[in-house]
Amino acid sequence: MLVITRKPDQSIVIGGEVEVIVLGITKEGVRLGIKAPRSVQVHRREVFEAIAAENKAATEARTPVQDAAALLRAAQVRKPRVR
Amino acid sequence: MTTTDDGILLTFPKGLLGFPQLTTFRLFEPRDGYPLKFLQSVESPEIAFTCLDPAGIQEDYAVPLGDEDAEALGLEVPEDALILTLVVIPEDPRRMTTNLAGPLVVNVKTRVGFQIALNAEKYPLRFPILPQD
Numbered sequence: 782m783l784v785i786t787r788k789p790d791q792s793i794v795i796g797g798e799v800e801v802i803v804l805g806i807t808k809e810g811v812r813l814g815i816k817a818p819r820s821v822q823v824h825r826r827e828v829f830e831a832i833a834a835e836n837k838a839a840t841e842a843r844t845p846v847q848d849a850a851a852l853l854r855a856a857q858v859r860k861p862r863v864r
Numbered sequence: 865m866t867t868t869d870d871g872i873l874l875t876f877p878k879g880l881l882g883f884p885q886l887t888t889f890r891l892f893e894p895r896d897g898y899p900l901k902f903l904q905s906v907e908s909p910e911i912a913f914t915c916l917d918p919a920g921i922q923e924d925y926a927v928p929l930g931d932e933d934a935e936a937l938g939l940e941v942p943e944d945a946l947i948l949t950l951v952v953i954p955e956d957p958r959r960m961t962t963n964l965a966g967p968l969v970v971n972v973k974t975r976v977g978f979q980i981a982l983n984a985e986k987y988p989l990r991f992p993i994l995p996q997d
Binding site: 819820821822824828829831832833834835836837838839840842843844846848849850852853854856 | 880881882883897898899900911912913914915930931932933950951952953954955956957958960963965966979980981983984989990993994995
């Protein structure tokens with residue numbers, strides 16, 4: 782692991798195209814700005830951990846899958862919007 | 865893609881999140897409009913994920929695939945992408961959810977796929993599949 786000290790307004794560059802800038806330091810934490818091409822996805826680590834936990838849960842049906850399938854078939858399928 | 869009793873063999877070179885060691889799966893798509901599909905690990909057959917085609921529950925769900933992801937998958941046209949979302953079935957199956965934040969995207973021509981992470985504020989991690997009271 783590279784350990785490095787940076788002050789506000791200083792930055793590091795990763796792979797020539799991703800720049801991480803220290804915007805400020807408060808009691809709550811360090812505020813970072815990330816400049817990256819649109820093709821590079823930037824996520825909080827917690828997102829990956831949450832998805833990993835849901836993946837694990839998807840391997841462990843707590844009730845017979847047939848019951849779930851029967852409910853799904855019977856249901857008026859909901860069509861809400863995400864955005 | 866046609867389903868046989870052996871399922872469709874899919875490769876996830878990076879595994880799934882939390883399961884990096886599982887790279888080969890059989891996708892079982894029961895016939896007759898059965899609403900769920902199953903993704904069974906070839907390496908660890910005791911591990912199987914319940915999943916579905918999210919188009920059936922959310923018609924405007926579109927996965928914003930980055931150029932890098934599309935390139936890594938060798939996707940030339942969007943029609944070659946199979947999208948699956950994993951399903952969590954709790955004790956009360958009426959509360960089952962599907963994970964719209966971590967869809968699986970598979971190139972049906974090469975049968976290679978990745979799980980991608982989306983903005984969980986916009987794409988719910990636990991989207992209720994059935995109408996909730």
